[in-house]
Amino acid sequence: MTTPAAPFAPHRRSFLGATASAFAALAASGCMTRSADGAATPTSASPDPGGVAGYGPLLPDPAGLIDLPRGFSYRVVSRLGDRMDDGGTVPDRADGMGCFDLGDGTIALVRNHELQPRHDGGGPIATGYGTRGGVVLPGGTTTIVLDAETLAIRRQFRSLGGTIRNCAGGVTPWGTWLTCEEAPTGPGQRGGEGLAQDHGWVFEVPAAARGLVEAEPLKAMGRFNHEAAAVDPATGIVYMTEDRDDSVLYRFVPRVPGRLAEGGRLQAMVIEGLPDTRNWAAPLMPVGRSYPVRWIDLDEVEAPKDDLRQRAAARGAALVARGEGLHMGENAVFACATNGGGARLGQILKLTPGLAGAGDRVELFFESESPEQFNYGDNLTVAPNGHLIVCEDQYTEVTDNHIRGITPAGRAYNLARIAIQAELAGACFSPDGRWLFVNAYSPTITLAITGPWTA
Numbered sequence: 001m002t003t004p005a006a007p008f009a010p011h012r013r014s015f016l017g018a019t020a021s022a023f024a025a026l027a028a029s030g031c032m033t034r035s036a037d038g039a040a041t042p043t044s045a046s047p048d049p050g051g052v053a054g055y056g057p058l059l060p061d062p063a064g065l066i067d068l069p070r071g072f073s074y075r076v077v078s079r080l081g082d083r084m085d086d087g088g089t090v091p092d093r094a095d096g097m098g099c100f101d102l103g104d105g106t107i108a109l110v111r112n113h114e115l116q117p118r119h120d121g122g123g124p125i126a127t128g129y130g131t132r133g134g135v136v137l138p139g140g141t142t143t144i145v146l147d148a149e150t151l152a153i154r155r156q157f158r159s160l161g162g163t164i165r166n167c168a169g170g171v172t173p174w175g176t177w178l179t180c181e182e183a184p185t186g187p188g189q190r191g192g193e194g195l196a197q198d199h200g201w202v203f204e205v206p207a208a209a210r211g212l213v214e215a216e217p218l219k220a221m222g223r224f225n226h227e228a229a230a231v232d233p234a235t236g237i238v239y240m241t242e243d244r245d246d247s248v249l250y251r252f253v254p255r256v257p258g259r260l261a262e263g264g265r266l267q268a269m270v271i272e273g274l275p276d277t278r279n280w281a282a283p284l285m286p287v288g289r290s291y292p293v294r295w296i297d298l299d300e301v302e303a304p305k306d307d308l309r310q311r312a313a314a315r316g317a318a319l320v321a322r323g324e325g326l327h328m329g330e331n332a333v334f335a336c337a338t339n340g341g342g343a344r345l346g347q348i349l350k351l352t353p354g355l356a357g358a359g360d361r362v363e364l365f366f367e368s369e370s371p372e373q374f375n376y377g378d379n380l381t382v383a384p385n386g387h388l389i390v391c392e393d394q395y396t397e398v399t400d401n402h403i404r405g406i407t408p409a410g411r412a413y414n415l416a417r418i419a420i421q422a423e424l425a426g427a428c429f430s431p432d433g434r435w436l437f438v439n440a441y442s443p444t445i446t447l448a449i450t451g452p453w454t455a
Contacts, residue, residue, distance in 0.1 A: 005100040005108060005175035005207035054405050054413030055455070065445070067417040072451030077109075077151060077437070078144055080444040086157040086211065088123035090142065091115060094439035094446060096168035096228065096379060097426030098177045100207035107148045107430060108207045109437055110159060110177035111446065112166040115139040117195070121161070128162020129215035130197040137195075139163040140215075141179050141205050144446065148431065151448055159209050164199045167243065168379055168425075170229035170326060173236075174258045177205045180226035182243055184306040200224060200306070202240075204260060220263040221252045222301045224308045228326035228379070230333050232353055239333050239351070241323030248309050248317040249335065249351070251295060267295040268312035269351075271362060275313075277349065278321040278340050285364045287410070293351070293360040321347065325380040325390065331355070334365065334388060336377040341367040346377040348388070348406070366410050373412045374404055379425050384433035384453040389415065391424035391438065403427065403438065416449065429453075 055069035066074055082090040095112040102108055115121060121138025128136040140160035146153060160166075164183035171177060184200030185192040192199075201217035227241040236257025240250040254264035271277070272292045277285045285291075296315055298308060313319060321340035326333065333351040340347035345368040354360045368374030378393040388406040401424050403416040416438075418424050423441035430437065436449040 005102050053407050053411040054415060055451070058414055058417050061419055064419050065440075066447065066449075067419055068449065068451070069415070072416075072449060074447050074449045075151065076445060077146070077448050078153070078156060078444070078446040080442075082156070084122070084142070084156045084158070088121075088125075088158055090156070090444055091122035091138065092119065092442050092444050094441060094444040095166065095425045096170075096179070097428055097437060097439060097446075098169065098171040098207070099428040099430055099437060100171065100175060100177075101148070101431040102145070102208060105148050106145050106154055109144040109146065109428075109446065110179075110205055110207055111142050111144065111426060111439065112169060112179050113139060113142065113444075114165045114167050114182070114441075116165060116183075122158075125158060125161035125212070127212055127215075128160070129203070129217065130162045130164070130195060130199060132194040132196070136162045137164055139166050139181070139183075141166060141177065143205075143207070143209065151435070155210075157210075158212055160203060160205050160213055160215055162215050163201075163203060167226070168228035168241075168325065169202075170231060170238075170328075171428075172204075172231045172258075173233040175207050177207060178229040178231075178238070179203050179205055180229060180240070182225050182227060184223055184225055184303070198223065198302075198304070200226065200303075202226060202229065202260075216261065218260050219302055220266065221260065222250060222266045222298070222308055223303045224250075224306065227324045228335075230326040230328040232328060232333070235353070237353070239326060239328070239335075241320070241326050241335055242309060243322050243324055243338070244309060245322060245339070246309060246313065247320045247323045248312045249320055249323060249349075250298075250308075266298045266301045268298055268309075268315075268317035269362070270294050270296055270316045271318040274318060275316065276319045277337065277347070277364065278319055279342050279347070279364075279367065280321070280340075280344065283342060287364050287367055290361045290363045293362050295360075320349070324378045324393075327380050327382060327388075329382060334380060336380055336390065338376050338378060338393070341369070343369050345369065345371060346374050348377065348380070348390075366406055366412075368412070374406075375400075375402075377404065378423070379427050381427045381429065383436070384429065385455065389427050389436065391427050393423040393425070393441075399423070 058067040143159040167182035186198030200223040249269040322338035325336035337347040348366040350365040426439040
């Protein structure tokens with residue numbers, strides 16, 4: 001039997017181990033203070049002056065692509081229009097991405113392309129899930145197989161086709177990439193003109209695939225405005241976010257762990273005593289306060305009316321502000337709420353699944369109060385030094401997107417700045433922890449960044 005490709009998750013333990021005492025250090029970081037009853041309350045915050053929490057100031061890139069601290073460098077791995085081995089070209093709108101060790105001296109990057117039906121897919125796609133007017137839809141994934149030592153491209157090809165707006169997703173412990181459609185549309189629905197199928201599903205792409213895979217929607221995982229997914233390796237439970245202002249946090253409890261196609265239960269998170277995590281009207285969820293969580297089963301999960309979140313909220317599920325990036329740590333899940341918080345600049349939630357019969361708990365780990373600190377966080381991962389790495393996706397006419405680092409003590413700092421007008425997405429590390437792979441969304445540019453990650 002072939003050993004499945006292994007996803008890489010560097011040094012998560014170092015981040016989560018440090019968070020046990022993190023909130024004591026937060027008081028000194030400028031991110032929050034504690035009230036007399038021990039609850040955390042947000043205060044004004046900004047990046048650490050002088051780069052103490054990070055790597056120092058960002059230096060302008062002579063090539064005008066990405067600014068990095070001293071000691072860091074990058075190379076371009078793949079870009080829009082590059083010829084692929086299957087005859088197509090690299091499509092635009094590169095988004096979420098996962099890195100896998102293929103076990104033969106190579107690694108695979110499975111890369112989403114958030115393409116709509118009107119977009120160019122880099123050439124005709126032979127087969128895929130959905131069509132419009134008889135033509136396979138351009139959305140899906142490409143796979144880049146790299147030499148693990150030199151990063152030379154061994155092969156590059158389409159691995160999934162026929163989908164719409166593959167935004168983020170997540171790696172699985174069994175060596176697949178879950179790619180998520182942010183597109184609950186279909187025949188007779190808004191934006192569904194000419195479509196042959198309903199969309200808004202999760203699909204599974206084996207990292208070891210050598211070409212287009214059979215595109216089978218995992219319908220039991222729900223139909224909604226999918227964003228990201230993260231698998232708890234201890235249980236096989238899949239956590240999922242939804243990019244809506246009134247979203248909820250979902251989890252899928254598979255009938256058989258590791259075999260998602262065999263079905264299971266879709267659930268939504270209820271926070272005892274807290275119906276809304278967004279902190280828009282008032283700081284109802286202070287930084288660092290832990291809340292008990294329970295999960296409610298959802299029905300009619302194929303949701304032809306795109307109303308799963310609304311039905312969940314009516315039954316008590318907690319509202320989340322545009323749930324986007326999601327990453328499974330050693331014992332916790334971190335989730336970006338892109339426009340959450342009093343300043344609507346973003347939050348990071350931390351969900352800790354219960355062990356040995358204990359209940360799950362959730363807390364607000366971080367909330368931005370300044371654009372210079374954190375501005376619309378999206379995809380996130382963990383660095384070898386245990387820091388969270390967050391990609392920004394601003395919605396202003398002129399963007400100034402960064403990769404932000406956040407220490408286990410909750411201190412934010414600048415790690416990189418994209419010097420072109422583009423979103424940053426898909427951050428993930430190589431198996432040896434030397435390279436951070438990240439995408440410039442449009443035009444597609446996949447970068448590999450190296451530096452003193454363990455410092």
